[in-house]
Structure formats: C-alpha cells, structure tokens
Amino acid sequence: MTIRLTLRRVAAALCVLLLGGMLFAWSGLFNVAATGGHWAATDWFLHWVMRNSIRTYAMTSVGTPPDLDDRALLARGAGHYAVGCAACHGAPGEPQNPVIQQSTPFPPDFSKGMAPWSDSELFRIVQHGVRFTGMPGWIVPSRSDEIWSVVAFLRAMPELSPEAYRTLAHGEEAAHRPQGAQAGMDALAMPNGGVLSGCASCHGRDGMGRDGDAFPIIAGQSEAYLLATLKDFASGARQSGIMQPAASRVSEQQLRDLAAHYASQPRPVRPAAQAASAADEGERIAREGIPAQQVPACLSCHGADGVARNPALPRLEGQHATYLAAQLHAWRQGVRGGRSGAVMEAVANRLTPAQIEAVSKWFAEGYNP
Ligand code: HEC
Ligand code: HEC
Ligand code: HEC
Numbered sequence: 001m002t003i004r005l006t007l008r009r010v011a012a013a014l015c016v017l018l019l020g021g022m023l024f025a026w027s028g029l030f031n032v033a034a035t036g037g038h039w040a041a042t043d044w045f046l047h048w049v050m051r052n053s054i055r056t057y058a059m060t061s062v063g064t065p066p067d068l069d070d071r072a073l074l075a076r077g078a079g080h081y082a083v084g085c086a087a088c089h090g091a092p093g094e095p096q097n098p099v100i101q102q103s104t105p106f107p108p109d110f111s112k113g114m115a116p117w118s119d120s121e122l123f124r125i126v127q128h129g130v131r132f133t134g135m136p137g138w139i140v141p142s143r144s145d146e147i148w149s150v151v152a153f154l155r156a157m158p159e160l161s162p163e164a165y166r167t168l169a170h171g172e173e174a175a176h177r178p179q180g181a182q183a184g185m186d187a188l189a190m191p192n193g194g195v196l197s198g199c200a201s202c203h204g205r206d207g208m209g210r211d212g213d214a215f216p217i218i219a220g221q222s223e224a225y226l227l228a229t230l231k232d233f234a235s236g237a238r239q240s241g242i243m244q245p246a247a248s249r250v251s252e253q254q255l256r257d258l259a260a261h262y263a264s265q266p267r268p269v270r271p272a273a274q275a276a277s278a279a280d281e282g283e284r285i286a287r288e289g290i291p292a293q294q295v296p297a298c299l300s301c302h303g304a305d306g307v308a309r310n311p312a313l314p315r316l317e318g319q320h321a322t323y324l325a326a327q328l329h330a331w332r333q334g335v336r337g338g339r340s341g342a343v344m345e346a347v348a349n350r351l352t353p354a355q356i357e358a359v360s361k362w363f364a365e366g367y368n369p
Contacts, residue, residue, distance in 0.1 A: 093162025
C-alpha cells in the first residue's frame, strides 16, 4: 500500500506533530532539572550551534583590537574578571565553586584551561553572552574598549600562575583579599565587609590606581563630583560595564563614605608645569577655547578654585591623558552619559581627535594651578 504525499496530508501531519509536542510540554513530563546535565547528543548539538554562531558573528561585528599585550589593558580586564566572571568560571589557583557545576550547561572552569577561541570570538562572547546558557552579555555592549580589556586578560590567563593572577587582578590589595577556591564566591559577598577593599583592588586605597594608566586617578577629586558620578554609575546614567556593577553593589551611605575617603587623599605632586608656550595648542584650548568652532575655554568650568565657575566639577589636572581622551571620545560616540554629560557631549563633538589629544595631554602634564 502506498500513501500519496499531498500538501494537505503533509500539513495535517505537521499539525499532529505540533499538537503532540504541545501535549507533551503541557503534561510536564519533560524534565527541566539542571542536575544530570544534557544527553551527550544534545550537548554536542547545542555546542555545535553555539560555535557556528559565534564564528559567523565574530567575522563581521568586532572592529579592530587595540594592543592586547598592553599591561594596563590586562590589569583592567583582570580587575573586572575577578569580580564579574571568576565566581562562575574560576581563575588561576581559584577553582570554580562546586555549586556552579550543578547548572546545565555549567560554565567551563578556566582554572583548568580554556577552549581555543580566537580573539574576535572571545570578544563576541563577552560582548553579547550566550543565549540559553546563563552566560551574560556586557552591560554596555558599545564599550568595546572595556570588552577588549577582558579579552586581553582571557588570552593571558592560561599562562598566569596563581600569584601573578592575584597581583594582576588586585594589585597591592591582593594581600587583603580572600584566597583560593572560595575567592570568587566571597567576592560576590563583599558589600558587607570590604567595601573599600573592593574599590582598592583597582583604584588603590589612595585613589592613585595602578599599572600605569589602567584606572583613572580619583585621589583628591572633588567630593561632590565623586558622589554624583558614583550615583550615576549606580543608576546607569553613566555607562561602564566595569564601574556600573562596582557602584551598584554598594549602599548610598557607603558611596558617600567612599567619595569622602577618596576626596581626602592627597593629589599627586606633579612635575613643575611646562614653560607656558603659545605653541601649546592644548593650553590654548583650555584657557581660551576655540571661538571658530564654538568651543568654550575648558578652564572656565574645570579650572582650580577661583578660576572655575563650579568647584564641584571634576578636576582634570594630573589625570592620565589616555583616560581624559577616552572620556571625550566616549561622549562623541554617545556612550559616556553622566547627569551633566550633555554639556560635555556638545563640547566633545566640536573637537577634532588631534585637539582632544592635545588638550588631554596638557591637563595631564602641563596644568599646575
Ligand atoms: C552566571 C555565570 C556566568 C558568569 C558571571 C559569566 N559566565 Fe561565561 N559562561 C557561563 C556559561 C553557563 C557559559 C556556557 C558554557 C557552555 O555551555 O559552553 C559561559 C561561556 C563562556 C565562554 C565560552 C567558553 C567555552 O569554551 O565554552 C567564555 C569565554 C566566557 N563565558 C567568558 C566569561 C567572562 C569573561 C565573564 C565575565 C565578564 C563571564 N564569562 C561571566 C556562565 C557565566
Ligand atoms: C574592576 C576595577 C574597578 C573597580 C573594582 C572599581 N573601579 Fe572605579 N573605575 C574603574 C575604571 C576602569 C574606571 C573608568 C570608567 C570609564 O572608563 O568609564 C573607573 C571609574 C571610576 C570613577 C570615575 C572617575 C572620574 O574621574 O570620573 C570613580 C569615582 C570610581 N571609579 C570610583 C570607584 C569606587 C568608589 C569603587 C568601589 C565601589 C570602584 N571605583 C571600583 C575600575 C574599577
Ligand atoms: C560649561 C562647563 C564645561 C566646559 C566649558 C567644559 N566642561 Fe568638561 N565637564 C563639565 C561637566 C559638567 C562635567 C561632568 C559631566 C558628568 O559626568 O556629569 C565635565 C567632565 C569632563 C571630563 C570627564 C572627567 C572625568 O573625570 O571623567 C573631561 C575629560 C572634560 N570634562 C574635559 C573638558 C575639556 C577638554 C574641555 C574644554 C575643551 C571641557 N571639559 C569644557 C563641564 C564643562
């Protein structure tokens, strides 16, 4: 006996299959328990789909990487990894928590090694996460500078000894941090105990940062600005995948205490100001602005007491030039935010990249009020 295939019969068969599937799902017989994991075939299939997807999207959407061997970039990525990733993935000398292994699929334990992803594939994974696995995406997917810092660290991680990892992730604060297998989970519980220690991992207790220009200098910054910008991070008004989680783990009273602490730290004694020279374009922009481009004088807002209109605005002198320039570029790309960020977005949009570099360099090295 033969059954002729007609469109109507195929449609009817599909309907029966669909109804059967719905009935099975409704019955509750499908087991969603995480314990036990996937069948080998399901696991293979899902990872095959995942690898293909990541390979394809990594070809088009990741842009050009910076120098991934830069120590400052590595330190920034490591600092974030310790609080944002190690709890799930482990780290050198800090194996994964066994609780995590009861999820399906469970995150691979990077203290035991890592699959050979390319740089752009790692970028894609960290930027957007992996659906159906619990692997989260980056809070601000457009902050590619931050995502590359994590990629730089992931690349370096397999070669790191436990000591080298702790120094890269916490600097001098490593001595005050929990060690070994529990470190990742303890980091999640930090708010109660070591609030300042959590910040100091990256910024130091003195607010001077570490590893070159890895972190902005916050020592001696205006207290009002520190508090306002920390609240902006906590609420998401200022965008950073590294600082938003750090600031939102902390209560408002603790943010006040932290702002007071860092504001009271001595600002670095900078080398004597460069001899004022009319040729310094950065100085001219800061003091006079660029009337032809409608750029106001930076010092009218950012100058020292008595020069600036509002001392609650951030001090820029002695800050890393790379950080200042990065913030200005972020405003141009619309990804910095901040409660009064609109003012600076307008300023930054009127500057050329060369002018940004010149004025950042002058504030970093030349301004000594
Ligand atoms: C809530 C737990 C969790 C957090 C936090 C987390 N991940 Fe994941 N991650 C996962 C899971 C689950 C997978 C998918 C594992 C699988 O099935 O391949 C994954 C996959 C990955 C992969 C692909 C690994 C592979 O070989 O399959 C990388 C790389 C990765 N994560 C990096 C990171 C980084 C970097 C961070 C921090 C910015 C991070 N993860 C934060 C759970 C997490
Ligand atoms: C994982 C490293 C890391 C941790 C932990 C961290 N920060 Fe930051 N912080 C950064 C980075 C990186 C930036 C620059 C953000 C950007 O580029 O937008 C920053 C920026 C800041 C700024 C803005 C500086 C400015 O001039 O506008 C303040 C203030 C700050 N952090 C304070 C803190 C405090 C307080 C804590 C603890 C609650 C903390 N940070 C925890 C890395 C960290
Ligand atoms: C009209 C006042 C005003 C002028 C003029 C001005 N700024 Fe600003 N600037 C601000 C305000 C307000 C903020 C804080 C924005 C926020 O985060 O809410 C700021 C923040 C900044 C920051 C970020 C600092 C940090 O620690 O993250 C940089 C960099 C900056 N300005 C550079 C400049 C430069 C360079 C010029 C001159 C070309 C300039 N500004 C002119 C008001 C001004």
